[in-house]
Amino acid sequence: MLKYQQIAAEIxxxxxxxxxxxxxxxxxxxxxxxxxxxxKSTITKSLDLLERKGVVYQVRGSGIFVRRHKRKGYISLLxxxxxxxxxxxxxxxxxxxxxxxxxxTEEAAYNLNIGLDTDVYYVKRIxxxxxxxxxxxxSYFTKSIVPYLNREIAEESIFTYIKEGxxxxxxxxxxxxxxxxxxxxxxxxxxxxxxxPKLYAESIFHLTxxxxxxxxxxxxxxxxxxxxxxSNHI
Amino acid sequence: MLKYQQIAAEIxxxxxxxxxxxxxxxxxxxxxxxxxxxxKSTITKSLDLLERKGVVYQVRGSGIFVRRHKRKGYISLLxxxxxxxxxxxxxxxxxxxxxxxxxxTEEAAYNLNIGLDTDVYYVKRIxxxxxxxxxxxxSYFTKSIVPYLNREIAEESIFTYIKEGxxxxxxxxxxxxxxxxxxxxxxxxxxxxxxxPKLYAESIFHLTxxxxxxxxxxxxxxxxxxxxxxSNHI
Numbered sequence: 001m002l003k004y005q006q007i008a009a010e011i012x013x014x015x016x017x018x019x020x021x022x023x024x025x026x027x028x029x030x031x032x033x034x035x036x037x038x039x040k041s042t043i044t045k046s047l048d049l050l051e052r053k054g055v056v057y058q059v060r061g062s063g064i065f066v067r068r069h070k071r072k073g074y075i076s077l078l079x080x081x082x083x084x085x086x087x088x089x090x091x092x093x094x095x096x097x098x099x100x101x102x103x104x105t106e107e108a109a110y111n112l113n114i115g116l117d118t119d120v121y122y123v124k125r126i127x128x129x130x131x132x133x134x135x136x137x138x139s140y141f142t143k144s145i146v147p148y149l150n151r152e153i154a155e156e157s158i159f160t161y162i163k164e165g166x167x168x169x170x171x172x173x174x175x176x177x178x179x180x181x182x183x184x185x186x187x188x189x190x191x192x193x194x195x196x197p198k199l200y201a202e203s204i205f206h207l208t209x210x211x212x213x214x215x216x217x218x219x220x221x222x223x224x225x226x227x228x229x230x231s232n233h234i
Numbered sequence: 235m236l237k238y239q240q241i242a243a244e245i246x247x248x249x250x251x252x253x254x255x256x257x258x259x260x261x262x263x264x265x266x267x268x269x270x271x272x273x274k275s276t277i278t279k280s281l282d283l284l285e286r287k288g289v290v291y292q293v294r295g296s297g298i299f300v301r302r303h304k305r306k307g308y309i310s311l312l313x314x315x316x317x318x319x320x321x322x323x324x325x326x327x328x329x330x331x332x333x334x335x336x337x338x339t340e341e342a343a344y345n346l347n348i349g350l351d352t353d354v355y356y357v358k359r360i361x362x363x364x365x366x367x368x369x370x371x372x373s374y375f376t377k378s379i380v381p382y383l384n385r386e387i388a389e390e391s392i393f394t395y396i397k398e399g400x401x402x403x404x405x406x407x408x409x410x411x412x413x414x415x416x417x418x419x420x421x422x423x424x425x426x427x428x429x430x431p432k433l434y435a436e437s438i439f440h441l442t443x444x445x446x447x448x449x450x451x452x453x454x455x456x457x458x459x460x461x462x463x464x465s466n467h468i
Binding site: 022023052054057059060062065067068071074077078113171172173174175176177178179180181196197198199206208209210220222225226227228229230231232 | 256257286288291293294296299301302305308311312347405406407408409410411412413414415430431432433440442443444454456459460461462463464465466
């Protein structure tokens, strides 16, 4: 973690510890520089990062203000951490239905930018929040990048393993969302009825060098899946 | 528009004009500086903006690369422009069902941070893409910020009017997404059946000074509503 990222995390903690609300004003730049004992350029980078994350907004000539805390139970669409990180206060568990090495589907090969004869790890899981089924997830990991996976890892967080176990740097992601109707099989896994609404997400995760390594297709339980997104003036 | 924003738009146009694909490399910094005749700090700010917008990714020590163009027909979740801007190649039209000045609902008052006795413009519209109903939208605009609206404006883009007509600066937004079932009234407007899936979005738009001015509740047609989001390493 770079210095400005660390300071950003500390400012975020300061906001939480002081239970600051939307539109509450943060101390001025000079005060923040003194409080965290860093240069102006570091504090500016920290604040820019927090602004991009939707934690603060900066009003020219007026100051830095807090953005409202997200509603409880909503999953951030912008997190690159996998949703386990968003739902820290909930018990997230996974049941692994399938895990093997195979050839990708055409769709997976296309999205992972690999040939149809390239090995991938295929993982199919049901993910639960506090014991309730949140989603059915099918993931394809390029095996040349993620050379090993097992059920124990897949029952926990695959992303934590990829970052901490394999030392890979996760970069950007593409997310596509649609609404549809649950198939019979999905409904069975989620404890719902076939034809019930579903949120269908496809996501492609890339390393910082731009290589895609994970293509996932996720069907969410419509009763529990709630998402939020805080965006900035772009 | 600031210089770096203008250059960012030009680089984006360059990428489109040259039909560059995901992982194509952009010219090096020095070449871009020369091409657009700007300083290093300007080009760096332009590239950072494009990275946040999901147009490029930067690999340290290796260069600047293009991110894949979005799939066609998907609406960007990160755009602050209203979706008319995302669907530029489609004909977006609106039918105004209701438009009046009234008192806000409790929910609207809470999200707009105003009292229950404050006047708001209430607009209910069906929005169409190429003649097909995309969504039913109910919006509340704080009247002290948006002092005037009429049907003609609401049939076109309210956001264009707010920016260009009223000269207001639109800042950040909060978006909440859920999946549910269409009510009978929504289904009627969308040409679907009651109980069919819907994507339900709530959005709160703020001015750059942090004041919320628009709270909207939108029910999307599940057959046509597709969204995408490109995120970065945060």
